[in-house]
Amino acid sequence: MIDNPWSLVLVGVMALLTFSLGYVGSRRANTTPDFLVARRAIPATRNAAAISGEYLSAASFLGVAGLVLKDGIDALWYPIGFTAGYLAMMLFVAAPLRRSGAYTLPDFAEARLGPSNLRKFCTFFVICIGVLYLVPQLQSAGLTLNTITGLPAWLGGAVVTVIVVVNVLGGGMRAITLVQAFQYWGKLFAIAAPTFVLFTLFLAGPGNGAQPVDSSGVLRFPEDVEVTTVDPVRVRVDVAMELSATGLVNGAPADGPAYWRPGLYEVGAETKLTFVAGSPVPVVEGSPTSNHDWLRPQTEGLSGLFETYSLIFATFLGTMGLPHVLVRFYTNPDGRAARRTALHVLYLLGLFYLFPTVLGVISRQYLPQLLVTGKTDAAVLLLPHTMQPNLLGQVLGAIVAAGAFAAFLSTSSGLLVSVAGVVSTDILPGKVRDFRWATVLTGAVAIGLALLLPRSDASLTVAMSFALAASTFCPLLLLGIWWRGLTWVGAMAGLLVGGGLVIGSQVVTVVSSYTGRWAPSVLSQPALVTVPVAFLTMVMISKLTARRRPDDVNQILLRFHAPDPLGFMRDRELQIGTSDEKARAADRDHDGPSPA
Amino acid sequence: MTKHSGPPGQPDQPQPAERDAWLSVSARKNRRRRVVLADPRGRGRVLRTIIELEEQTSVGEKLIRDLIRTQLRTGLALGGGTLLLLATLPLVFYLLPSLAEVELVGVRLPWLLLGLLPFPLCYGVGYAYRRLAERHEHDFVSSVDR
Incomplete structure (x- = not known):
């Protein structure tokens, strides 16, 4: 804990700004399309800032620097994967997905493959991925508040949950778009300014006199x-x-x-x-102990190579399956704008990710004690004060803390909107009131889980949800958009096999971590196996059930791919009402395209 | 910040469904007008091809199949190239550990290759794809037009 009054003030300011921007955004939000997709009228650049604001979660803001501190150069694959995932999304998904006119991922599945039980399975996996992603955000919020103020860890998560739930209650997607766009720039400043200052100090400052590494590359404590x-x-x-x-x-x-x-x-x-001072640093198991290994890529042999490739697979392909990322693309006016949004996001993400790497490298010199406990997520928060135990360090630390808080807020609100949107339209009747109930429900479940489950590194849990997304929705989207042969039976089989394998491997990993770590590393990073298996299953089963192809598959693909000026795009009408009414409306909808 | 369409309660307020916080009313109207009026091409001819597309006659189906194939090929070429480029890096590092000793402007080469290079690369590929994809769509629209 650092006694830093500035931090609490700046975090408070960030919370207040979030509230007021959310209020500004939600004043005119009153219909269900407002809440779900902000009426599909967000301009590309603002949507890109909002997407980046939402995407740069605790895993990026705190986790990347922490992993660089702990694992060295191999951790750089996380930011690379997070960015390249967007490229894949732009190349294969962005424009056709927007033209599908869907409201949520389950809605896309129905638009493409016709009404079926598939929708329910999609709903299940959206909730799974959303909550799996939301829990580490709330847990990291607790860690942050605990680190900067000493307040109990549960409070941080609770504060974030309350702020986010209130904002989303007020205006749904409409409210959080403005908030998230603002928070991207807030976060960029909050990581760039300290990086510039600390890097300059690192190069020139007296702190550089400390020699934490001896000639043989053993990491040593610079002080008691x-x-x-x-x-x-x-x-x-x-x-x-x-x-x-x-x-x-x-x-x-x-x-x-x-x-x-x-x-x-x-x-x-x-x-x-x-x-x-001068004693060697014991390092948490699984991370390189000497600077020699830390500096060099691929020092862990074949299993390390496998893990790297699995991570590349999971992040490159998982991004396009993340429901909170997809839901933001539904807010673009048309397919072309969705594509331009994705391009702009690539630029914004690349800009951001330069900084956490630098901070991670610097913190290796100044914060070796974090390697003992393995709680390296705190590195970014502790670094300014450790390097500059004076007013400058306090102010920089406060800026970083506020940025981290912005990260929790924006990511959590995006996740909450996407999960609540799915819950309200697929499980509840789908009116604005239901959206609000779904928001409260999701928030309560997430904070409950965040308090109950043990904490692990934010990036690792997030990597897990990437693996799940890559093994379920990625094949569904790619095959659904580009291949006429997909059937709902095949899609469902693929979801079950891919998702089941990932969830199963995760359960085994957790069990083995309590009973002696016997599980091989393939289980903790399973994407390299599960993604191809999911793809294969979808293709094979679809071929076997070819007669279940939707009759109007050609029209559907025409709508996905025809250029926007031709006007084939139809926004799907939101089906409001009981499940019976929805089913009837869906049948009607399927007979012929409904007017927008 | 958001530019609102005017003080609430104004008599000339548009229909509630048209009220929009993100675009001013005039901008929205302009956009609509552009779609309808600034289209000098004969709507009839376009319409015929559109109907052909919609009804999936052999011509229409061939057109859209070609478009989808072109877009997919572009995406696969660009995405596959990027993946290949990035995915060979771990293997190269694994097979050639001496590469880690090379220094460029005081920084070890792998750190530069992983910490700096991928981001402009991704943007560049994305930019190229946007150009190509929009060109394909433009070509498609003009082929429908004729």
């Missing part, structure tokens, strides 16, 4: 450091060292000086470790 673990952690020691430990080490109580030989040590929760 006291570390208290929060959760149990396994650390690897490469060079024998002396330290003082109070608490649980290797299952036995420890109190006082200790001598650690090279090996693995299990440190219990709430254990205090004291290191003297």
Whole structure:
């Protein structure tokens, strides 16, 4: 914890701005299209800023720098994948998806493949991915508030939930668009300004005199450091060292000086470790211990290579399946604008991702103690104060904290809108009131899970939801948009196999992490296997059930791909009412294209 | 910030359905007018091809199939090229560990290749795709026009 009054003030300002912008945006929001897709009238550049604001979550703002600090150069594949995923989205999905005129992902499935049970499965996976993505946001919000003010960790998540729910209640998509667009620029400033200042200090400042790395590449503490673990952690020691430990080490109580030989040590929760300056840094298991490995790519052999490729697969293809990203493309006026929006997003993301990398590299010099506990997400927040324990450091720290808070707010609100949109139109009758109920419900479930589930690195949990999205919605979208042969049976089989494999592997990984880490690494990063399997399943089953192809598949693809000036695009009418009425309306809708 | 269409309660307010916070009323009207009036081409001829497309006659179906194929090919070529370029990097690093020792302007080469290069690359590819895709669509519209 840092005692920094500035942080609380700036975080408060950020919350207030979010509230008031949300209010401005929601004054004229009163119909369901307002709440779901902001009436499809957001200009491309603003939508791009909003998408970037929403997409740059805690995983990007805090997580990327933290992973660079911990894993070194191989962590750079996260920002690369997050950006390249947008490229894939732009090349294959953006324009046709907008022209489909759908409101939500399940609605797209129905527009393409006709009314069927598929819609329900899509709904299920949208909720899964949305909540899986939302939980780490709220947990990181707790961490941030705890780090900067010392307030209890549950409070941060609760504050974010309340602000976001209130905003979304007020105006849905209409309200959060403006907020998210503003928050992109807020975040860019909040990471760029400290990076410039700290990098200059790093190059020129007296702090550079500290030599945390010795000639053989072993990382050493630059000064006396006291570390208290929060959760149990396994650390690897490469060079024998002396330290003082109070608490649980290797299952036995420890109190006082200790001598650690090279090996693995299990440190219990709430254990205090004291290191003297110049002592080597024990590093949390699974991360490179020496700077030699940290600096070089692909030092973990074949399994590391596999993990990298799996990560590339998951992020390149997963982005297009993220419901909160897709839902923003429905707000563009037409397909061409959707494509231009995606291009603009590429530029905004590339600009942003230059900075967390630099911060991660600098923090390797100044914050080695985070490597002991593995809670490297806090690096960005702690770095300004550690490098500059004066007013400048405090102000920079406050700016970073406010930026991180903006990250939680914008991402959570986007997720909340997309999940609430699906819940309200597919499970509830679909009126504005239902959207509001769905918002409250989703918010409550998310904060509940955030408090119950154990915390892991934001980027890793997020990578999981990317894997899920890549193995479910990515094949559905790609095949649905470009291949006439897809049937709803095939799509459903693909969703079940792909999604089932990812969820199953995740369950196994969690179980094994509690019972001795026996699971192979392929299970923690499964996309390289699950995505091709999902694609294959969809194609094979669709071929077997070819007679279930929708009769009007040619018209549907015409609508997806015909240039906008020809006017084939039809926005699907929102089906409001009970499920019976919806089914009847859907039948009508399927007989012929309904007027926009 | 948002430019609103005028103070609420004005007598010349448009229909509630047309009220829009993102575009001023005049801009919206202008846009509509542009679609209808600034179209000097004979609507009848266009309409005939559009109907052909809609009814999926052999001509119409061939047209749209070709468009879809062209767009897909463009996307696959650009996306596949980018993927190939980026995805060979880990393998190259794995097979040639000495590459990590090369320094360029004081920074190790892999850090430059991974930390800097992919972002302009993605934007460049995206820009090229936008140009090509819009050109294909433009060609398609003019072929429908004739």
